Amino acid sequence: MPMASSDKQTGKNRAFRQSLGHAVDGLKALYRYERNFRKHLVVGSLAVLAGLILQLTVNEWLWLTLAIFLVLIAETLNTIVEAVVDLVVGQTYHDLAKRAKDVAAGGVLLAALFAVIVGCLVMAPALMRWF
Numbered sequence: 593m594p595m596a597s598s599d600k601q602t603g604k605n606r607a608f609r610q611s612l613g614h615a616v617d618g619l620k621a622l623y624r625y626e627r628n629f630r631k632h633l634v635v636g637s638l639a640v641l642a643g644l645i646l647q648l649t650v651n652e653w654l655w656l657t658l659a660i661f662l663v664l665i666a667e668t669l670n671t672i673v674e675a676v677v678d679l680v681v682g683q684t685y686h687d688l689a690k691r692a693k694d695v696a697a698g699g700v701l702l703a704a705l706f707a708v709i710v711g712c713l714v715m716a717p718a719l720m721r722w723f
């Protein structure tokens with residue numbers, strides 16, 4: 593079993609609880625080390641607050657939730673790419689490292705654009721109903 597010690601596991605998880613614990617560790621690391629992830633969380637929370645105030649319909653909530661989670665997931669993938677690239681090349685400049693990181697960042701930008709579009713399309717009618 594390739595396990596150095598109980599807190600330095602490199603082998604497979606043996607129980608669902610163990611898998612869940614590592615997933616939660618991943619989320620904690622995202623929150624702790626990724627400034628952009630925290631920013632997206634704040635913006636997403638503000639969008640949820642606006643949704644509560646504007647009393648969105650179920651359909652509108654679905655779009656808003658999809659947009660928020662897409663951005664957070666894109667940021668997660670971006671963080672994975674950055675970590676793996678840094679692990680492989682360290683501080684050495686490499687064209688493929690640049691491409692991988694730039695493409696990952698582009699994915700976050702696409703998700704953020706989608707969120708802006710959804711935000712406008714969902715909030716506009718909700719604001720009309722409000723006034």
Ligand SMILES: Nc1ncnc2c1ncn2[C@@H]1O[C@H](COP(=O)(O)OP(=O)(O)OP(=O)(O)O)[C@@H](O)[C@H]1O
Binds near residue numbers: 683685687
């Ligand atoms: N090893 C490398 N080789 C070539 N280019 C790199 C390398 N590391 C970083 N870059 C370039 O620098 C940019 C910033 O990389 P960095 O790892 O600092 O991401 P970041 O600024 O932390 O990203 P984020 O804003 O998502 O946190 C990359 O998008 C890439 O263009």
